[in-house]
Amino acid sequence: MYPDHFIYTKEHEWVSVEEDTGTIGITHHAQSELGDIVYVDLPKIGSTVAQHTTFGSVESVKAVSDIYSPVSGEVVAINDSLSSAPEKLNADPHGDAWLIKVKLSNAAELKGEGMMSAADYSKYVGA
Amino acid sequence: MSEAVSLKATPLNAVHRQLGAKMVDFGGWDMPVQYKGILDEHKAVRTSVGVFDVSHMGEIVVRGLEALALVNLVSTNDASKLKVGQVHYSGLLYEHGGFVDDILVHKVSDDEYFICVNASNQDKDYDHIVANNRFKATVENAGPRYAQIAVQGPKALEVCQKLTATELAPIAYYWFVDGQFANVEARIARTGYTGEDGFEVYVSPEHAVSVWEAILEAGAEFGILPCGLGARNTLRLEAKMALYGHEIDATISPLEAGLGWVVKWDKGDFIGKATLEQQKAAGLTRKLVGFAMIGRGIGRDGYEVEVNGSKAGWVTSGGPAPTLGKNIGLCYLPTEFAVPGQTIHVVIRGLAVEAVTVPTPFYKRAK
Known part of the structure; x- marks a missing residue:
């Protein structure tokens, strides 16, 4: 269920790092808890995000949920397809429905407190 | 996830869990917010049929020679205009004009009125009605005697008709009958909270599971879905039906609320x-x-x-x-x-x- 090469947070985001760029999304557990997702609010390319602070929101029919960034850095890409098809977040949260890509400003954050492996995250959500 | 120990449960609680429902604390009740998903459930009700456990709703029965006088004192609509078997929507107000609750009044007979009230207001409503009872009337907090299941959608009539010998088509919107439903005694009201046609069926709690299962079976050919409070809310909002604690409360009058x-x-x-x-x-x-x-x-x-x-x-x-x-x-x-x-x-x-x-x-x- 949870890809091994992702790093997970307690707020149910994931980050997948290639070289100095991290791709960020929400987890399967997060989308399942939210239910039908109808709206995604993402930051602009070129803006900066800080670790464990909110950079956007995901809304289901029922509720709004802030998204917290697992890492700090500059936003280099956003997943535009989600504005017209937010339901992709329910279908493929670990793949097609990534949220943003960030150029990491501090790779050491990945090993910081509260960051979890796939095995630890699975335990955390009781999967 | 918090444990449900302190929450009240309807007789269908275990059934919801078996169906994989997401459960939430709704005004002290452990209730399903969704099963498959709010959008699918919403669509089922608009295009075909859905079934809701609304057993958390309260029931208050007013009986006696002067039952009408008491009902008419505590509520804003005119219960003297109701015929036996008819239902109307009404407000239960404080002297200052705010809502104690919004209610459905069913006239069972000249000396019996059956009032459906909101789950979390039930005790407050009962106390309010009792406090104003200076009539030859008795007031019963009858919630524990009833489970309530709502069958809603354009196919609700066909589904419900399969479960009763009582002819349902002649029952007009906001009328009810007492009869057999899925082999048990029931009060079958053509009412709802979705903006669609449908029925709200009141049965004894011990029969809730068998009635629920009979409805799902009867509705299978129409793709019936069990629906949670999430879809109930999107459906009632589209139809602009008030929700206590939102459109109406103790600080809002019916005039302000468009009622x-x-x-x-x-x-x-x-x-x-x-x-x-x-x-x-x-x-x-x-x-x-x-x-x-x-x-x-x-x-x-x-x-x-x-x-x-x-x-x-x-x-x-x-x-x-x-x-x-x-x-x-x-x-x-x-x-x-x-x-x-x-x-x-x-x-x-x-x-x-x-x-x-x-x-x-x-x-x-x-x-």
Whole structure:
């Protein structure tokens, strides 16, 4: 269920790092808890995000949920397809429905407190 | 996830869990918010049929020679106009004109009225009615004697008809009969909280599971879905049906809420009448109005509403309207702005997002 090469947070985001760029999304557990997702609010390319602070929101029919960034850095890409098809977040949260890509400003954050492996995250959500 | 130990459970609680429902604390009750998903459940009710466990709802029975006098004193609608087997929507008010609750009054006989009330208001409603009982009437808090299951949608009639020998088609909207349903005694009312045709079936709690299963089986050919409180909320919002604690509460009068049609001025005295008369004479300062979002975003319950850059009101209920494909809501605004076509802004996480007031209901079923 949870890809091994992702790093997970307690707020149910994931980050997948290639070289100095991290791709960020929400987890399967997060989308399942939210239910039908109808709206995604993402930051602009070129803006900066800080670790464990909110950079956007995901809304289901029922509720709004802030998204917290697992890492700090500059936003280099956003997943535009989600504005017209937010339901992709329910279908493929670990793949097609990534949220943003960030150029990491501090790779050491990945090993910081509260960051979890796939095995630890699975335990955390009781999967 | 918090444990459900302190929450009240309906007789269908285990069935919901078996069906994989997501359970939530709803006013102290452990209730299903969704099974498959709110959008699918919403669509099932609009296009075919859905079934809801609404056993958390309360029931209060008023009996006696002067049952009518008591019902008419505590509620705003005129129960003397009800025929046996008829139902109406009404308000239970405080002297100051705010809502104790909104209720459905069923006339069972000349000396018996069966009142369906909101789950979390049940005890408060009962106390309020008892406190005003200076008549030859008895009041029973009958919630524990009833489970309630709502079958809603254009196919609800066909599904329910398979389960009873009583002919259901002749029962008009807001009428009810007592009869056998899925082999048990039931009160079958053509009422609902979705804006669709349908029935609300009251049975003894020990029969809730067998009746629920019979409905699912009878509805299988129509793709019936069990539906949770999430879909119940999106459905009732599209139909602009009030939700206690949102559109109405102890601080809101029926006139402000657009429910003047359930206030019958010429029926004699009722609790709250004097305040409502004053309000009517002085003119209302605020009114409930519908809106649709224009800018990107969803105006939700409790969000502030601005007109011309100043705080003017608040959203009582808001969210996506699946049938309409729009983001809609209801809000209180000063009377002069509470007319369709007014540009407003809903403050969504610090950002004023454009919306426009619109006529309601947002959705009305084709006859």
